[in-house]
Amino acid sequence: MKVYLNGQLVDKEKAVVSVFDHGLLYGDGVFEGIRAYNGRVFKLPEHLDRLFNSARAIMLEVPMSKKALEEAVIATLRANKLRDAYIRLVVTRGEGDLGLDPQKCEKATVFIITDKIALYPQEFYDKGLSVITSSVKRNISEALSPSIKSLNYLNNVLAKAEASRQNAPEAIMLNREGYVAECTGDNIFVVKENTLVTPPTWAGALEGITRNIVMDIARNKLKLLVKEEVFTPYHVYVGDEVFLTGTAAEVVPVTTVDGRMVGDGKPGKMTLKLMKEFRELTRLSGVPIYEGST
Numbered sequence: 159m160k161v162y163l164n165g166q167l168v169d170k171e172k173a174v175v176s177v178f179d180h181g182l183l184y185g186d187g188v189f190e191g192i193r194a195y196n197g198r199v200f201k202l203p204e205h206l207d208r209l210f211n212s213a214r215a216i217m218l219e220v221p222m223s224k225k226a227l228e229e230a231v232i233a234t235l236r237a238n239k240l241r242d243a244y245i246r247l248v249v250t251r252g253e254g255d256l257g258l259d260p261q262k263c264e265k266a267t268v269f270i271i272t273d274k275i276a277l278y279p280q281e282f283y284d285k286g287l288s289v290i291t292s293s294v295k296r297n298i299s300e301a302l303s304p305s306i307k308s309l310n311y312l313n314n315v316l317a318k319a320e321a322s323r324q325n326a327p328e329a330i331m332l333n334r335e336g337y338v339a340e341c342t343g344d345n346i347f348v349v350k351e352n353t354l355v356t357p358p359t360w361a362g363a364l365e366g367i368t369r370n371i372v373m374d375i376a377r378n379k380l381k382l383l384v385k386e387e388v389f390t391p392y393h394v395y396v397g398d399e400v401f402l403t404g405t406a407a408e409v410v411p412v413t414t415v416d417g418r419m420v421g422d423g424k425p426g427k428m429t430l431k432l433m434k435e436f437r438e439l440t441r442l443s444g445v446p447i448y449e450g451s452t
């Protein structure tokens with residue numbers, strides 16, 4: 159396997175960063191999780207825009223243009239002969255000293271890992287997920303905005319660990335006020351009377367690329383009402399349907415929340431439609447990796 163590291167494609171074993179890299183020492187950096195389907199990178203410009211916004215928010219200078227990063231992603235996929243892949247694009251603050259000061263870090267580290275995608279089990283899509291509400295609150299925006307896709311994921315890791323201990327694949331994270339924010343690596347939607355509701359980003363949700371696509375499909379193709387509104391766990395319990403969205407998960411139904419059955423306990427009608435429409439889009443769009451990928 160070849161990994162892109164600071165301008166070069168190197169063997170996996172040689173893809174190493176310094177122990178003085180502030181990405182490692184302080185979680186000081188930003189990243190994206192991207193997917194390629196059938197020889198095309200899905201929503202690559204949107205992911206690059208979000209990466210640059212995250213970097214800007216933490217005053218990190220990405221040492222490459224969007225165009226150069228796009229080319230590096232494509233080159234890495236080609237080097238690994240991948241058509242369907244998970245892509246991890248990471249920009250860290252780079253090597254510094256043992257102090258916190260990011261100004262001591264001269265140059266950001268950029269690496270891109272491309273690998274076969276570890277898909278969620280089909281059962282999740284057929285039967286739906288069981289999720290729990292985590293006791294770990296989502297980071298408050300005034301401290302570390304959940305809109306920044308930073309390398310500091312300990313908040314999410316702790317919630318995920320709580321879910322794992324209860325055999326749940328995902329956990330709902332609430333914000334400080336007790337409103338639903340998002341899950342550890344996915345956004346959340348509730349369907350009630352033909353209306354889709356998802357928390358606004360200011361309530362502590364990442365502006366998920368999948369979330370945005372699903373809102374667009376729901377509004378413009380399925381002609382559903384879509385609202386960005388805060389809601390509590392109660393509204394999740396009494397929703398007609400609940401589903402999660404994310405690059406890895408795509409659109410995945412939720413059928414149990416904190417031990418309560420959602421709706422009739424089966425993936426909902428809207429969820430199934432959105433799953434289908436989303437899959438269709440992944441097949442038909444994206445930046446081609448190889449010549450002749452149309």
Ligand code: PMP
Nearest residue numbers: 343344345364366367368404405
């Ligand atoms: N929330 C969090 C905390 C995430 O890490 C992710 C995955 N990047 C998402 C939501 C979903 O975002 P996207 O659809 O862009 O993958």
